Amino acid sequence: HAVLVARESRAARSDGGATGAVAAARSAASGSNGSTFQNAHTGDKITLLGQSPAFRKALDLSRKVAGTDASVLISGESGTGKELIAQFIHSHSRRAGRKLVAVNCAALPEQLLESEMFGHKKGAFTGADRDKAGLLEVANGGTLFLDELTEMPMPLQAKLLRVLQDGVVRRVGSEQQDAVVDVRFISAMNREPQEAVAQGRLREDLYYRLRVVPIRLPPLRQRIEDISVLAAHFLHHFWERHRQPGEPSPTFSDDAHDFLRTRPWRGNVRELQNMIEHTAVVADPGKALLGSDFPVYDDVPDGSSGELAAATFSGSYMNDAYHVAKDKLVAQFEKEYLTSLVSRAGGNMSRAARLAGIDRTTLYRLMEKHELRRDEYSGAVA
Structure with a gap:
């Protein structure tokens, strides 16, 4: 994902020659673009790939905070x-030898989620x-990962x-303290945290407790320079999974790279992974892939029309007055456009202004309006 997950495959372990995308992926994973760690519970070797400034910033911050117990x-x-x-954070922490317990707050109804998290007493x-320990007790000494936090009932x-x-857990149906736990909390959400608080989906006091260190992962459309590396890795991985040993891997033509870089990627790396897996299954061995070789599904807008704007338009805006909704959508567009623009220009503001067809004064004003810093994008590859 922002990020890329790469489980070590047969080709990665063999001593044979590598060609095409296989060689490119292996080179990226072994170089400065990759950060590899091992999942303590599954044994999978996982590589996070990316060189875009926004992604490297998130990964560097993850590495810094890993050694602490901060939420x-x-x-x-x-x-x-x-x-x-x-x-990644758990595997690099002092708790790496203990459990990382994941809870999807959107997957269970309230009563069942409460029982799963806090446990229950017999007859509750x-x-x-029977008495049952909850996941907070199971995670004692380790890390609890709360996914889709804003879906947790108030x-x-x-x-x-x-x-x-206070570190005290009281099970459902209990009148007393049942356990004292030492747990490190990592939470995740797919919406802006402040917006979730403002909408009443997240308690403000809980937000500040869990957000000692905030980490924002950029969408794939803001990581243009990472797409080719990620695609090469996925092709390597899925070619090994689905094809016969010895079949030469396809390569990416310039047309293929251009196609991948201009997709809206609303499903982000997960969507890219799905597209490349499909390609690995149906592509001819050794073929130089073109943009037309990748699947484009009829039920997913391709970004060539107003469908893209409709698909990315936040449903919450529909409840606002016309001018309020319009201002929010324009602000959303400006921020995403500027982030992608300056990333493609490698932080070079003169080049970014030329690409956008505006003067530098206007570009600086827009950057300041949206609190964007050009030094976060320096070194990006166009």
């Missing part, structure tokens, strides 16, 4: 790799035929806040 709040669109960053509800947010304040 981390990871935000980013679906498919950007939030859970992988949580795994129908079907509770009563459970209040109960979680008490655990954060």
Whole structure:
């Protein structure tokens, strides 16, 4: 994801020659673009790939905070790799030898989620035929990863806040303290944290407890320079999974690179992964891939028309007055456009202004308006 997950494959372990995308992916993973770690529980070797400034900033911050017990709040669109960053932080922490327990707050109804997280006493509800420890107790000494945090019901947010304040867990149906836990919290959400607080989806006091260190993962459309490296890795991985040993891997033509760099990627790296897996299954061995070789699904807008604007338009704007909704959408467009523009220009403001067809004064004004810093994009590859 923002980020790329790469489980070590047969080709990566063999001594045979590598060609095409296989060689490119192996080179990227072994160089400065890759950061590799091992999942303590599955044994998978995972590589996070990316050289874009926004991604490197997120990864560097993850590495810095890993050695502490500070609570981390990871935000980013679906498919950007939030859970992988949580795994990265845990694997580099002093708690790496203990459990990383993941809770998807959107996957369970309130009563079941409460029982799973906090545990329950025998007889607490129908079907509770024995005492059961919750995931907070299971994670004692380790890390608890709360995914889709804003989907946690408000009563459970209040109960979680008490655990954060005093480290005490009270099981469902209990009248007393049942356990004292030492847990490191990493949370994730696919919306802007401040917006979630303003909309009443996240308690403000809980937000500040869990957001000691915020990490924002950029969407793939703001990581243009990473797309080719990620695509090469995925092709390497899925070619090894689906094809016969010895079949020469395809390569990416300039046309293929141009196609991949201009996609809107609303599904982010997960969407790229799916597209490249499809290509690995159907492509001819040794073929120089063209843009036309990649699948474009009819049910997903391709960005060539107003469908893209409709797909990226936040549903919450529809409840606002016309001028308010319009201002929000324009601001969203400006910020995303500027981020992609300056990244493509490698932080060179003169070049960015030329690419956009505006003067530098206007560009600087827009950057200041959206609190964007050009030094975050210096060194990017166009």
